[in-house]
Amino acid sequence: MTSRPVIIVLTYNGLDLTLDCIRSLDRQTGAAFDVVIVDNASPDGTAEALHRRRPDLKVLQAGSNLGYAGGNNLGLRHAMRSGDGPFMLLNNDTLLEPDCIRSLLATLDRQPGIGILGPMVYTWGDGRTISSAGGQIDWRHADAINIGAGEPDEGQYGLRPVDFINGCSLLITRQAVEKAGLLDERYFMYWEETDWCTRVRRAGFDVRFEPRARLRHKTTILPAELGPTALYYMTRNRVLFFRQHAPGRQKLGAVLHAFHGAYRGVRQEARQGRAEHARALRRGMWDALCGRWGSAPSI
Helix, strand or coil, X not given: CECCCEEEEEECCCHHHHHHHHHHHHCCCCCCCEEEEEECCCCCCHHHHHHHHCCCCEEEECCCCCHHXXXXXXXXXXXXXXXXXXXXXXXXXXXXXXCHHHHHHHHHHHCCCEEEEEEEEEECCCCCEEEECCEEEECCCCEEEECCCCCECCCCCCCEECCECCCCEEEECHHHHHHHCCCCCCCCCCCHHHHHHHHHHHCCCEEEEEEEEEEEECCCCCHHHCCHHHHXXXXXXXXXXXHHHCCHHHHHHHHHHHHHHHHHHHHHHHXXXXXXXXXXXXXXXXXXXXXXXXXXXXX
């Protein structure tokens, strides 16, 4: 076993984005690591193109789209068979600044109690607009908030404990994985990193945000721009998370808040004439009531 870090890049289509992400890994300074690409059965030939264009990298091909949780678990199992980590989960639609990984590893070395560590996430393009400076769980209102979203980065968020790290990029230790377990594949995508961070904290580890490590993520920070698929999984999995993790006396209230929020969303989408979005929210509520988890391919 070695203690060499392993970066697990999860892809589903988007060859150009993936190659740009890998190039940002190539430009990292002051850190040595291995890279494993996990292709979630991309129908556009991403895996085959990566084999041709980056034969120096290990590419794992899933037999079907396993989602964020299942795809990353595939990469984690592979990485844990040959090394002690730590392991960094990285979306393919990210671009890392050159000292991102070095900054994360330096903090991990200085603070051995950390189980999960995450970087400052900026929005796509130029500027320093924050997408996530760590996350906070609102147990009373059944919500999870990306801290600082939409704010300019003026140094207002320092190294500190947080409730969760945005799943586009997080570093986890082998010890944390062994005690808390792998990602819960019932979530498929969305809320699984919040669940994982919660389990890691309850296993006795710190979850921290490191602002000196920085990257950009190509995603929206505006709920109104989410598509039906994202709305479905966010709605359903929000219920699953608070049903699992809300403290005893708050559990019923939190789950009811989650359903009430989804119901308000249905009405809002219907008023705006977005019937497909409203259907996705209704289905998310229904599947949560019925306990149907995992992949829902026909949204």
